Amino acid sequence: MTKVRVRFAPSPTGPLHMGGVRTALYNYLFAKKQGGDFLLRIEDTDQNRYVPGAEDYIMESLRWCGIHWDEGPETGGPFGPYRQSERKDLYRQYAMQLIESGKAYYAFDTPEELEAMRQRIEAEKSGNPQYDSRSRLSMKNSLTLSEEEVAQKIARGENYVIRIKNPEDEEIVLEDLIRGTVKVHSWQLDDKVLFKSDGMPTYHLANVVDDYLMKITHVIRGEEWLPSAPLHVLLYRSLGWEAQMPRFAHLPLLLKPDGNGKLSKRDGDRLGFPVFPLQWKDPKSGETSSGYREAGYFPEAFVNLLALLGWNPGTEQEIFSLDELVEAFSLDRVGKSGSKFDPEKAKWFNHQYLLQKPLQDLGRELKEIAQAKGIDAREEQLTSIAGLMRERVNFTTELFGQAGFFFSAPKEYDEAFAKKRWKEDTPAILLDLTSVLENLQAFTAEAIHKAIHTFMEENGIGAGKLMPGLRLALVGSGMGPDLSEIMDILGKQESLQRIRRAAETLKA
RNA sequence: GGCCCGUUCGUCUAGGGGUUAGGACGCAAGGUUUUCAUCCUUGUAACAGGGGUUCGAAUCCCCUACGGGCUACCA
Incomplete structure (x- = not known):
């Protein structure tokens, strides 16, 4: 049995589309599952459409996704070169x-x-x-x-x-x-x-010649190539290579979320989601297109959601690491019809990975974001914040956005919430509470929680009477995680300061 | 226009002669919670249409409709 060899053969005419990434992924998964090789070949036979930077972009995208090639430009290999312009x-x-x-x-x-x-x-x-x-x-x-x-x-x-x-x-x-x-x-x-008259082959010739020379066993590519597949068969035949002709697998297309048709860059702009793995700046127009990486997606999540668009394992498992995908993948579980991309489910996938990530990783990532924003915060503290906040958001970046109150005291208080929940006697109650909190030795979530509840019991105050006001004082709005946890992270001094300030300035 | 490919909940999909047509996202309701979110429970919703074949069709065959792809000295 000959070793499986597949290739991903993009043309460097611009950024790699997420559909292209999926094609690369399926090739990779198939190769690795079969114990074969996955190669990258750059199809740059059209000099007019060459875009500087596109080739690097393609390689960086694949690397970001964790899709590694065994042979390719720069990497090299026994069947090189892997750039068609160099094989002219x-x-x-x-x-x-x-x-x-x-x-x-x-x-x-x-x-x-x-x-x-x-x-x-x-x-x-x-x-x-x-x-x-x-x-x-x-x-x-x-x-x-x-x-x-x-x-x-x-x-x-x-x-x-x-x-x-x-x-x-x-x-x-x-x-x-x-x-x-x-x-x-x-x-x-x-x-x-x-x-062509410029001395270059067209895709049809170059692709057949290279696949033959590179001993490609399976051609896995988009459905848009199906109409020219018979031509390729004829070429193999005409060149006397029919016995070595690879098997073909034409993948269904990725469709736009609404309406019909191929997913395009326009749809992303229109509906507000990235179409490219990485951000891309067009060298000619200077126009920037957003990327999944920059949007805050984990590469694992991106790969996972892409894999499930057109393929399914036949089980109810939806969350797969790249290794698990390799293990589970097979071409006969690839569907025939096009898949509409659903940006909402894409977010859900990222959420799942956000939940799974080690907190330390998130803390580290938050530290970077904080530094970039010029906010001074300890990584340890950021790690706690991540643990407290992550289940409420889909992206690490959002996580930071919703945690602003940890870093600066409320400058204003949510009016609607205050109107409903901030009563005449709220300031007095809160001030009473501060003296209890003041005396706490260990200012931990657990101790705070206990202290608050004891306070409520002793004074006959219901949670509904105390908590909303306390939240308003600490957070500035009616949202957010557990208050004891918040105070733990804020620390005694800052917590008390916020409560006092609200008690003094906020009128019912 | 021609050729090719496709069609199961709104979306991703399972199921491939006998199923209450299953799961996930979304959405809705209820529960938990000091709040929002999470979470849990429940619900919502589909075999494009018409003919066959068969005791029986979502499943096999044909036609129609609809959708898509291709139709360059682009890939």
Whole structure:
């Protein structure tokens, strides 16, 4: 049995979309589950669309997700280079091989002539408006021109492309691991350009050549490639590599949360969620797109939610570490239909991870955020705050946002809440309480809790009469965690100060 | 337009001839709580439509509808 080898082959034309990350993830999971290799290959055959920084962005994104490749650019490997622009010279010989075996041909048509051909067919309704086994007979190519003319044109340096010569009447059948048998008639197929006039191959040629040379066993890619899969089958056949042809698996698409269609950057902007793993600043427009990392997502949560979009384990487990995903993953549990992305559930996933995280990690993270904000706080204290607050929020960043009262005393008091709960006698009661608290030796949550309840009992005061006012004094609003816990973290001095200040300044 | 792919609660999905069609997110109600949130309990809600095949169809087949993808010297 040959070793499984799969690849993720993005084009560096911009930031990696979360759908792309999912494709990479499924490739990775499949490879690791099978004990195989996962490689990264950069498909940069289109010089016009190259975007500086995109390649680094792709690699950083995958690293952030914990998706590590066994071979790739910079990493290297026995089948390198892993950047198609650096493999440029390889492709020409295969294109020539196809010409020589009569499986491909030269074409000299200008863009205008191509356009004219499409319009003509459209008008005549004589077939598909494409360069195919029928229309190629009326175009300028090595099928219609004499050998001398062709040689002459090439010698003169005229622009030409190399096109595949599709069979006229043949049914191409392929077995997709996700979709089953897919059949297409060759007369529906376009004689796709394999080799461009700029000396670069197109995706179709480069992808087949590289997958063959790199001994790829499974091609797992997005559904948008399904229509050209028969062409690729034909290419393997034409190159004499059919026996080594990889198995195909075409993944369903990630759809926008509302309405229909592919998830796009626009949807993220419109609905307020990131579409990219990492923040991206477009080098041309300077426009910034938000990323999951910057939005406060844990990479584990991001990977987890992505994995469950289109795949499920067949059990009721929803929370998976990357290792668990590897263990559980299989292509036959990948669905056939597109998945709408649900930003709400995405948050829920992060919440689950926030709950699981060791408190020390959260404390450390909070310390960083605090420092960036210029707030001075001990990490130990921040760790306690994290423990107290995390179940109420979805993100570490939010956690900090809702804990502001720990760092500065209330500047104002929630009016509506005060109106309802701050009574004539509240200040007096609170001041009485301060003397009890003042005498506490150990100012711990437990001791405070006890003291408050003893105080209430002894004075015949109900919790509803004391607590809301106390909360208002300490927090400034009617929200937040347990008051004893808050005071514990605040410390005796600060707690008492806040209570006294409220008692003095707040009128019923 | 042509070709290809798809269709189970609002969303992610399980189930693939006989199920009260299951779970999760969301939403709603109730409970707990000094408050908000969490949490717990309960509820809400789906087999696109029509024909077959079959004793029996969400499940198999066909058609229709709808949705999506592709249709470049882009990937």
